Amino acid sequence: MKTIVCYGDSNTHGYDPRDGGRYAYAVRWPGRLQLLLGREEYYVVEEGLNARTTVQPDVCYDDNKSGVDLLPPILKTHMPVDLIAIMLGTNDMKLRFSMGLSDISRGAARLVSAAKTVSAAKSPDGKPCKVLLIAPPRITEKLRDGNCYAEFGDRAIALSAGLSPWYARVAQEHRVAFLDAATVVQPSDIDGLHLSPEGHALLAQAVADVCRELLAQP
Numbered sequence: 001m002k003t004i005v006c007y008g009d010s011n012t013h014g015y016d017p018r019d020g021g022r023y024a025y026a027v028r029w030p031g032r033l034q035l036l037l038g039r040e041e042y043y044v045v046e047e048g049l050n051a052r053t054t055v056q057p058d059v060c061y062d063d064n065k066s067g068v069d070l071l072p073p074i075l076k077t078h079m080p081v082d083l084i085a086i087m088l089g090t091n092d093m094k095l096r097f098s099m100g101l102s103d104i105s106r107g108a109a110r111l112v113s114a115a116k117t118v119s120a121a122k123s124p125d126g127k128p129c130k131v132l133l134i135a136p137p138r139i140t141e142k143l144r145d146g147n148c149y150a151e152f153g154d155r156a157i158a159l160s161a162g163l164s165p166w167y168a169r170v171a172q173e174h175r176v177a178f179l180d181a182a183t184v185v186q187p188s189d190i191d192g193l194h195l196s197p198e199g200h201a202l203l204a205q206a207v208a209d210v211c212r213e214l215l216a217q218p
Contacts, residue, residue: 005045006030008087012048017190027197032204053091054107068110072118079122084115087134093156105166112174130214131176135167138182146191
């Protein structure tokens with residue numbers, strides 16, 4: 001059985017922009033991924049946390065938002081892991097962090113490096129797990145209509161539009177797989193930030209296709 005860890009923020013957790021709750025398991029993209037891949041050969045682990053960043057601690061919430069800090073214990077918990085799909089970076093665009101595209105991509109690179117280092121150290125053969133770096137969906141102008149605008153502002157809309165090429169470069173440099181979520185899905189019109197049920201379905205299908213291809217390779 002192949003183990004896949006989905007590591008992300010509120011769009012992996014399944015935040016519902018309609019009421020601030022959480023979508024049901026079968027709606028969330030990791031849950032849909034499990035259903036698409038089947039339970040006979042694949043085990044999909046959901047590891048999504050609202051407000052998680054790539055590297056930034058966020059004292060406005062709590063001390064557990066830095067993705068790079070939490071990744072090692074989470075990955076060790078689920079070893080042996082065959083593939084980790086990382087989709088983070090959106091929360092780094094919040095105004096209070098003042099991060100640019102170069103900074104956010106460096107955070108993504110640290111996550112990729114940590115995933116490879118930790119998994120290799122815990123693997124019997126010393127080989128790292130496969131990594132899929134996902135550039136998150138682009139924030140749309142509908143952000144202005146939602147309750148997250150004060151945290152992100154117009155700056156995040158512009159940053160989000162330019163993030164994908166930076167992530168693609170990180171993936172190429174670290175020799176891992178890459179998926180641009182913006183090519184398959186966009187956020188809900190409710191807040192321009194969080195996925196709709198239909199968006200989760202589209203993302204799950206795209207990730208499933210990549211996972212099958214990657215895990216078929218030696």
